[in-house]
Amino acid sequence: SILVFGSIxxxxxxxxxxxxxxxxxxxxxxxLSVAGGKGANQAVAASRLGAKTEMVGRVGGDAFAQELLExxxxxxxxxxxxxxxxxxxxxxxxxxxxxxxxNQIIVIPGANGxxxxxxxxxxxxxxxxxxxxxxxxxxxxxAVEAAIHAxxxxxxxxxxxxxxAPDVFPQQLYPLVDIIxxxxxxxxxxxxxxxxxVETAQKAADTLxxxxxxxxxxxxxxxxxxxxxxxxxxxxxxxxxxxxDTVAAGDAFNGGMAAALDEGRSLKEAILWGAATGALxxxxxxxxxxxxxxxxxxxxxxx
Ligand code: ADP
Numbered sequence: 001s002i003l004v005f006g007s008i009x010x011x012x013x014x015x016x017x018x019x020x021x022x023x024x025x026x027x028x029x030x031x032l033s034v035a036g037g038k039g040a041n042q043a044v045a046a047s048r049l050g051a052k053t054e055m056v057g058r059v060g061g062d063a064f065a066q067e068l069l070e071x072x073x074x075x076x077x078x079x080x081x082x083x084x085x086x087x088x089x090x091x092x093x094x095x096x097x098x099x100x101x102x103n104q105i106i107v108i109p110g111a112n113g114x115x116x117x118x119x120x121x122x123x124x125x126x127x128x129x130x131x132x133x134x135x136x137x138x139x140x141x142x143a144v145e146a147a148i149h150a151x152x153x154x155x156x157x158x159x160x161x162x163x164x165a166p167d168v169f170p171q172q173l174y175p176l177v178d179i180i181x182x183x184x185x186x187x188x189x190x191x192x193x194x195x196x197x198v199e200t201a202q203k204a205a206d207t208l209x210x211x212x213x214x215x216x217x218x219x220x221x222x223x224x225x226x227x228x229x230x231x232x233x234x235x236x237x238x239x240x241x242x243x244x245d246t247v248a249a250g251d252a253f254n255g256g257m258a259a260a261l262d263e264g265r266s267l268k269e270a271i272l273w274g275a276a277t278g279a280l281x282x283x284x285x286x287x288x289x290x291x292x293x294x295x296x297x298x299x300x301x302x303x
Contacts, residue, residue, distance in 0.1 A: 011286070
């Protein structure tokens with residue numbers, strides 16, 4: 001099974017012809033509230049592809065909490081490890097999406113910001129069956145750090161999405177990460193130079209491998225994916241799709257990759273699953289609402 005330790009958000013999405021400048025008021029043309037949060041998105045992405053998936057994290061004491069838990073359960077994501085924290089509100093994200101599918105996002109952490117090392121205890125009963133632990137950086141770093149150590153003790157693969165890009169990332173954690181999956185912005189932040197094409201992605205992957213990660217996967221949006229281990233490296237072009245909203249593409253990628261690995265597939269195949277799941281997610285608006293099912297994935301991988 002797949003374990004996800006991370007954020008659970010309600011996304012408040014507005015569609016607008018273009019993104020506003022600072023101080024500018026625009027009239028948009030659509031509103032929807034959809035379940036999101038990088039952690040929950042990755043959990044739903046993996047579960048929709050058929051992987052047994054468990055979520056560990058927190059929701060708040062507000063009305064969104066119930067809706068968020070019901071949404072996860074409707075996608076067959078196990079929620080026994082999700083704590084209802086009545087001291088705060090559920091994580092929220094306000095998201096503006098323009099006609100080109102570009103977005104602007106503000107996250108208010110709420111319950112996600114209250115997740116700490118003590119929450120790792122709720123992963124304990126789940127390690128035995130687990131193949132991978134999926135992590136992101138929308139919960140406090142201290143909690144992520146504790147989860148990485150616990151996963152290592154349990155012999156479970158650590159897949160870290162260093163998103164949103166951290167100001168500083170503890171150097172000693174890299175050797176404990178099996179697969180790191182930054183996008184261009186996050187990779188640039190981690191390695192200290194601009195990452196935006198094959199050459200710079202290659203350099204970034206080499207740098208992350210030198211830091212100690214076992215596999216570096218650099219996600220470059222519509223350009224594709226560059227990935228490398230100490231012994232091999234590959235450039236995987238993006239699947240051609242009509243992108244309308246790239247929210248959660250990176251999460252879809254990680255969920256798809258983990259689902260393939262959970263079935264015992266190779267890393268090479270898992271990256272293809274990730275790329276296809278990411279591409280499919282851009283063809284629909286929203287976070288969890290845009291994630292493909294197994295049939296849609298199979299249609300892309302075996303046309
Ligand atoms: P993030 O959402 O974290 O910024 P990316 O934008 O790099 O991450 O998207 C993650 C993955 O989803 C990409 O590596 C690619 O495989 C796929 N993807 C994203 N945007 C597109 C697109 N426009 N066309 C095809 N695939 C895409």
